[in-house]
Amino acid sequence: MLKDNFLAWMKEGNISIPSFLLSHYKRMGLNELELMVLLHIQHYNEKGNSFPTPDQISERMSVDSSQCSSLLRRLIQKGFLQIKEEYREDSILFEMYTLDPMYDKLLQFFLKVQNETSSVQVELETEESLYTVFEKEFGRPLSPFECETLAMWMEDEHHFTMIKAALKEAVISGKLNFRYIDRILFEWKKNGIRTPEQAKTHGQKFRLQNRREKKQDIPQANKTVPFYNWLEQ
Template identity: 50%
Template structure:
């Protein structure tokens, strides 16, 4: 008997709901009764019963059919649930519940939360950026320097990580001033540099070019000092 009950239990299947919804249903404006009622409707829809009665739903909860009906009306009014008219294969009209409004609200809330998190992260990055600059300059930034930082972020749309990379480049070059950093960022933007990796690669090539230029200049000075000037006899 236990074996048969267990097999029946397995055949009833499982109800899958987004974990995000389970963790955030209160933030979507739902209370426990509304949430559980929606889950039961979801379960009925999953099993193929598209329009369960308030009594059928209430039998699975601790509320009366009238309270269930009132809760359903409330969910319809608040836009968490809809009832649509459908046609079956025999062109017979029937009604069904749809949880699409609930999923849309969940997605909208998810997108808004991501946007808020992005804004908070950007603000934290900017605060960190000011702190890093003040640490490198070993002094508080002037109003002009603060404005320059804001312009690099807001107007020039440089990522904070790229601005940090430009600061490191200025430190390595021994030219720690905002004008030099601004020039670095200008050159990077002109050459399509948008990431730290691209900036590192560009700086590596630039240093290599500078080293070659110095070697060429030194070699040229030696030639002028130690060799006879070359004349092109064909001219």
């Protein structure tokens, strides 16, 4: 008797559910009732019933037929479910549910999550590389205060390329300190400078202006090439 029951149970079969769907259905815009309707439709399809009625689905759920009809309409409107029309071999037209839209959405959302994960990894690697670049230029490990300042710059909408450009500007000006770099970033943000190219042009412009002013004030024999002092602006 036990063997017969076990065989009968095995013949009922299993339903395969993508684990990604179970872990992300909420983020995809599904609630528990909508998910269960989709799973019941999949199970009916596998059993040979491609167009189960709301009554048939509601018998397996804790909602009535009217609520089930509303769930089905909502799933179609959300693009998780579709009704297709096909002809049988006897040329009779019949309707069927297809879950292809759900799997399309599932694939697209999976790729989106993968891209999000990759972006986070890139940000972590970028953050690590910025610390490395700064320590290389300073020739020493950064202090806790300097690390906190660098993290603050990255949180304050300063792209890592602009932070590196500000570091380069400080090196060129011979003023390698965080206060000077912070002033550079502040001036760039205030003047709407968003790219390293714009920053380079901006710095060259002020250095050229200072050079011309120095020519008038410094004797020819003692003339030096000045740099734009961001802290004096």
